[in-house]
Amino acid sequence: MPTIDEELDRKSHLYSLIMPVMNQFLPNLQNGKGMYFLFVKSESKTPSGLPARPVLTSYYKSRHFARARAYTSPTETILCNDTHQSMYSQLLCGLVLRHEVLRVGAVFASGFIRAIKFFENNWTSLCKDVRNGTVDHRIVTDPVDDTSSSPSWRGIIPRVWSNCKYIDVIVTGAMSQYIPAIDHYGGGSLPLVCSMYASSECYFGLNLNPLCNPDEVLYTLVPTMAYFEFLPVDRFVEKIKLVDLVDVKLGQEYELVVTTYAGLYRYRVGDVLRVGGFKNKAPQFTFVCRKNVVLSIDSDKTDEVELQTAVTRAAVQHLAPLGASLVELGLSVRFG
Numbered sequence: 001m002p003t004i005d006e007e008l009d010r011k012s013h014l015y016s017l018i019m020p021v022m023n024q025f026l027p028n029l030q031n032g033k034g035m036y037f038l039f040v041k042s043e044s045k046t047p048s049g050l051p052a053r054p055v056l057t058s059y060y061k062s063r064h065f066a067r068a069r070a071y072t073s074p075t076e077t078i079l080c081n082d083t084h085q086s087m088y089s090q091l092l093c094g095l096v097l098r099h100e101v102l103r104v105g106a107v108f109a110s111g112f113i114r115a116i117k118f119f120e121n122n123w124t125s126l127c128k129d130v131r132n133g134t135v136d137h138r139i140v141t142d143p144v145d146d147t148s149s150s151p152s153w154r155g156i157i158p159r160v161w162s163n164c165k166y167i168d169v170i171v172t173g174a175m176s177q178y179i180p181a182i183d184h185y186g187g188g189s190l191p192l193v194c195s196m197y198a199s200s201e202c203y204f205g206l207n208l209n210p211l212c213n214p215d216e217v218l219y220t221l222v223p224t225m226a227y228f229e230f231l232p233v234d235r236f237v238e239k240i241k242l243v244d245l246v247d248v249k250l251g252q253e254y255e256l257v258v259t260t261y262a263g264l265y266r267y268r269v270g271d272v273l274r275v276g277g278f279k280n281k282a283p284q285f286t287f288v289c290r291k292n293v294v295l296s297i298d299s300d301k302t303d304e305v306e307l308q309t310a311v312t313r314a315a316v317q318h319l320a321p322l323g324a325s326l327v328e329l330g331l332s333v334r335f336g
Contacts, residue, residue, distance in 0.1 A: 001200050002263045003058065010225055010261070012064040014203050017222075018195045019070075025211050026165050032102030035072045035094035035161065036168070037115040039086055040079055055200045056107065072097045087118050088126070088136070094161075095130050101161045105168030105193075109178035112169045116185050120153055155187025166191045171214045172287045179214055197287065201269055202226045202260050208279055218276045218284035221245065226261070230254035233272055242266075248275050248283050255291055 023029055040060055043053030051058075059065055060078055077089040094101060106112035119126065125136045157164060167190050171179050182192060193210045196203070197219040205221035212218075221228055229242040233253040242257060256269040273285035 001055070003055070004262050007260075007262050008059060008062050008064050011059060011198075011203050014196065014198075014206070014222060014225065017206055021206060021208060022166075022193070022195070022210055029102050029165070030070070032163065033070055033072045033097060033100045034168070035090075035097075035101045035104045037087065037090055037106040037111055038071075038073065038078045039083060039111075040081065042081070072101060087115060088122065091115065091119055091122075092126055092129055092135070095126060098161050099163060102163055102165050103168055104157060104161060104164055107170065109169040109171045109175040109182060112167070113178055113181050113185075116153075116156065119156075154184055155189070157186050158189055159187075164190060166193045166211075168193045168195055170194050172217050173289065176214060197221075197285075199269060199271070201264060201267060202258050204228075204256075205285075208284075218286055219273075220279050220282050220284050227259040229257040229259070229266065230273075231257055231268070245283065246281075250275050250277070253288060 019029060038056070038060060040057040041054045043051060043057060046052055060075075066075060072094045073090040074093065077086055077093060080086040080089065094104075104112075106115060128134070129136055157167065167182060167186055169175070169178075169182065169192060171182065171192050172194050179192065186192075191211050192214055194207050194214065194217045195210055196207065197205050203222075203225050205219045205225070207217055208220050209216075209218065223245065228245045230245070230248055231242055231254060232240050233255060234240055243254065248254060251274070253272055253274045256271045256273055258267050258269055259265050260267070268291075270291045272288040272291050274288050275283050276286040277284045
């Protein structure tokens with residue numbers, strides 16, 4: 001996706017709005033730190049020499065992110081290309097500063113679960129390093145996990161990070177499958193917060209009621225992020241006119257269309273949103289699904305929501321009686 005330096009200013013502005021919103025519900029968050037598991041991915045260059053890399057990697061390497069020092073992880077640990085070393089180092093820093101941690105999270109729920117699983121597999125080495133003020137030699141030489149485990153990991157987050165007030169992860173859409181696992185690690189006492197809605201093409205908006213239940217999340221789009229238009233979802237009409245943000249109707253589903261400052265013109269993002277309410281006169285949207293079909297058999301098309309519902313229901317009916325559970329349902333997802 002094309003981007004320009006000015007876009008990072010807008011994204012940073014949206015990030016800066018999250019804490020004032022959260023402070024309305026959980027005051028004094030600025031007095032502590034956030035333990036967020038953030039990672040970069042490999043990058044390349046186009047034939048003309050332009051950098052090509054994931055949008056989050058671009059942000060983490062920018063001057064805008066360098067100013068945000070409310071994290072337990074030093075920038076060097078986030079920019080480490082070795083995922084194992086980066087994960088270990090970020091967890092180690094989070095443990096050392098555990099009394100300062102007021103919130104924990106990751107961009108996606110799946111990434112947060114991987115981090116806690118990593119903690120579960122490496123807790124003995126991490127505890128030894130915290131106790132001795134050292135860094136395990138394998139972080140430099142041998143990226144292999146040990147297999148030690150604790151008798152019980154239920155509620156491990158509030159037990160270790162006792163001042164933590166919430167878990168900040170995206171658990172809407174396809175990520176909702178991770179809610180039971182995150183609640184397990186959170187002990188059922190920490191709210192799950194979906195703070196923002198974004199994608200590689202553009203950052204869209206915020207959740208102004210962050211302590212709501214995951215199935216009640218509504219995102220309010222910020223009009224200065226891009227020019228937003230909406231394509232009504234109607235399977236029986238071929239030609240449908242685009243609708244402006246001010247003209248969307250309550251309860252109607254739309255496909256999101258954006259025109260960005262970076263050069264995308266009337267780009268169909270592929271997300272289907274439903275108007276769930278209004279904040280003053282600003283419409284608020286719930287994320288429904290990705291528009292692309294994930295399963296098609298003999299002309300019988302199944303979308304993301306239907307597939308996830310069917311698999312989850314089957315897991316409850318057939319796996320739960322056997323003491324088993326669904327680990328992961330692989331679906332493509334957005335930030336929201």
